[in-house]
Amino acid sequence: MCGITGFIQWSGDLTQDSQLLVKMTESLAHRGPDGSGTWISNPCAFGHRRLSVIDPENGAQPMIIHREEDVYAIVYNGELYNAAELKNELVQRGHIFHTKCDTEVLLVSYIEWGPDCLDRLNGIFAFAIWDSVKEQVFLARDRVGVKPLFYSYVDGTLIFGSEPKAILQHPKVEPVVGPEGLAEVFIVGPARTPGHGVYRDISELRPGRAMIFGREGLHTYTYWKLMSRPHPDNEQQTAAHLRELIQDTVERQLVSDVPVCSLLSGGLDSSALSALAVDYYTRTGQGQVHTYSVDYVDNDKHFKSHAFQPGADAPWIKRMHEELQTRHHWIEFDTPELVEALELSTQKRDLPGMADVDASLLLFCREIKKGATVAISGEAADEIFGGYPWFHREDALNSGTFPWSVAPQLRDSLLSPEIREWIRPLEYLGDRYSDAVAEVPVLEGEDAQQAKMRVMSYLNITRFMPTLLDRKDRMSMGVGLEVRVPYTDHRLIDYVFNIPWNIKMSGNREKGILRKALEGVLPDDVLYRKKSPYPKTHNPNYLSTVKQQVLSILDDPSSPILPLINTKKIRELASSPDASSNLPWFGQLMSGPQLFAYLAQVNFWLKDYHVSIR
Known part of the structure; x- marks a missing residue:
């Protein structure tokens, strides 16, 4: 597993931006403590941080393969679980391998099959491949979104990274958040809308999608999605x-x-x-x-x-x-x-x-x-x-909404009147729910109850998971x-x-x-034990500590969260009996302690990332 980043632009000399590329790459050092690499060849700049799991000696990236005059380069984050089978097939097709790592298997698979290689992959991945023959970069993300991939397309430059922090290092991308981003933070969460990067100029490549960026522009397409079909097995x-x-x-x-x-x-x-x-x-x-x-x-x-x-x-x-x-x-x-x-x-x-x-x-x-x-x-x-x-x-x-967001009015009430009017959170949530339900693949002949459960399954797999x-x-x-x-x-x-x-x-x-x-x-x-989720602390000291933390934030006039929230409402919640409960009351998933901890996180985020709201 690793961290990847880079940018592609069709004009200018990218070798002048080598320090920028290093800075973007090093912002992902936590993802890959075992090695670092960069590669620039106009119009492409790739950066990689490596966590060594397979073939530690020979799997350094960016990995470059030369085929006579043709050049293929890859930065890749993930694991191919069918790498051995793919490698055997590629060897039979005449390819020679120089490492044991799945990075080479993936790059050679692209050389052999082009974008259609995605249909053959079993694994978790996010990667970018430079193809000098077609003069394009090919990016893809695994089918269900285990590995992250974000991008920004600004002024003809495509910038990508495993995490937004790498993209935010680029001078063309600022940490600006608009009404949709705020709605994602305050009303849609915890399940962010697929493809939405929250920051105004950052998007997420959705699971099961690929992207091609060439001189003619940017093209994104779906290579895998959930399909409804009859189930023949008893x-x-x-x-x-x-x-x-x-x-x-x-x-x-x-x-x-x-x-x-x-x-x-x-x-x-x-x-x-x-x-x-x-x-x-x-x-x-x-x-x-x-x-x-x-x-x-x-x-x-x-x-x-x-x-x-x-x-x-x-x-x-x-x-x-x-x-x-x-x-x-x-x-x-x-x-x-x-x-x-x-x-x-x-x-x-x-x-x-x-x-x-x-x-x-x-x-x-x-x-x-x-x-x-x-x-x-x-x-x-x-x-x-x-x-x-x-x-x-x-x-x-x-409920007519996401099952983890069944108390949207409570969330809405936490916002300042000005922000509520600007972002229209309940309307935004309703639109995102309608969009999600409209995506559900229909199975002809399915009864109403089965269709209802299919919708619930689809929402959970594509939104909550x-x-x-x-x-x-x-x-x-x-x-x-x-x-x-x-x-x-x-x-x-x-x-x-x-x-x-x-x-x-x-x-x-x-x-x-x-x-x-x-x-x-x-x-x-x-x-046959009943389900129990990821454990939380039930210690009342946690509630008292995070509640006091939020009250201190409210008392500090420099706190960046203050213009966004209804401080009177939050003070009322802090003094109410409900605030002391560890039971889910603020929607399906958020208890009193979690609400205050989340508000503290929002304030940390606005402050640490110097977020501009506009």
């Missing part, structure tokens, strides 16, 4: 096929020249991945699997069960690591560490994010990095298989840790999207078909 066949897909995916993603660890919460998703990893390591003689878990000081004293977090994780983590005989690492954080990390996590994401969930994940990944370079994680299973409570509640299914994947990428790569997410394999998502809801709910349980597919992989008590 319940038994579905479970069997899922089992094969998941096992194949996990084993492909365990391939690495450095050890791979597993994140273990004791829940269904992470326990299954850990169990399959242990089985694979045992069969291949690779030794003991290391597992990691996160918790918070005094959570055992303050935890209260609710619909989104029905039970504590610690006993189940112990149950699984003892069952699997992994070498387990318990990691615990206290309130001061979490509060301190709110600003750093905002800088890693270049935006306010998921408050304490971002901060704790950043700290967690930093601890894991001390003993590992690659991890696997259970992200995305709930979006794909229907694990969240909102899949199973009629009020959420019929990318938010969690972005969080995972930015917090893990923020400390140079690569986290792989097997449940996002596009073959698995494509198959599960079309499983009828009654089969997905096998045994009348959420994610029932996944549980059925994993029978024998996990002990029954773990297999």
Whole structure:
């Protein structure tokens, strides 16, 4: 895994901009602590920071291949999980390889098949390729958006980067945010609209899309998207096929020249991945699997069960690591560490994010990095298989908005009257929801209930899941840790999207078909445990600290957030009984502590990035 950046312009001498390219590249040093490289050849400038996972000796980038007078160059962030098969096919077609790394496989695949190479890739990726024959740059992002790719097209110059911070180093791009960007921050979040970069001049290349930039201009197109089709398999066949897909995916993603660890919460998703990893390591003689878990000081004293977090994780983590005989690492954080990390996590994401969930994940990944370079994680299973409570509640299914944004009036009330009038947040949210629903591929003959569940699945996969994947990428790569997410394999998502809801709910349980597919992989008590999300702190000290932090921001007339918010309303919330609750009340996902932590993140972001609102 790596960080990529660069710019392409058809006029001027780019060699005069070598220091600019270095500056852009070094802004991504956290993504690639093992090496740095730049390449300039008019009209193209590429920069790369490297995290060595495959072929550490020979995989330096930018990678250049010369074919007589023709030049091909690549900067690439990701992993190809079918690199071995592709390499064999390319060798049979006469290509000679000089490294063991998948970067060369990807570049040679482009040389052989051009943009159509995307159809052959199984992996997570964001890359840019300079093609001197066609005089164009080809950029692409993986099908579901595991790896990020942002760009700006200003005054005929295309500027790109793994993160907005690299693009913001370029003098043509300023940290300006307009009404749409503010609406994304205050009303659409936490699930940012695909393609929207929040900053006025920065866009995101959407998952499953590619871009070609030549002298004639910029062209973006879709090479993969979710499709609706009849599901021919019965319940038994579905479970069997899922089992094969998941096992194949996990084993492909365990391939690495450095050890791979597993994140273990004791829940269904992470326990299954850990169990399959242990089985694979045992069969291949690779030794003991290391597992990691996160918790918070005094959570055992303050935890209260609710619909989104029905039970504590610690006993189940112990149950699984003892069952699997992994070498387990318990990691615990206290309130001061979490509060301190709110600003750093905002800088890693270049935006306010998921408050304490971002901060704790950043700290967690930093601890894991001390003993590992690659991890696997259970992200995305709930979006794909229907694990969240909102899949199973009629009020959420019929809300007419995103299920994680069912209290938009509360969010709206936090804004100053002037900003509310300027950005029209409720209207903006309604338009984004309508756009998303209009994208859903219809299946002829599907009854109304199945069609409703298809819409919910589509919203979760295309709107909510990318938010969690972005969080995972930015917090893990923020400390140079690569986290792989097997449940996002596009073959698995494509198959599960079309499983009828009654089969997905096998045994009348959420994610029932996944549980059925994993029978024998996990002990029954773990297999049928109720879902529990990424753990949060339940310590009341956290609330009091972040609430006081926000009140201090409100008392400081220089705080950049003040013109944007209804300070009177926020003071009222701070003094209300609801503010002391850890239950989700501010929409589906945000509790009182998270609200105040998020407002603090917004203020950090506006201040640290010198954001101009206009």
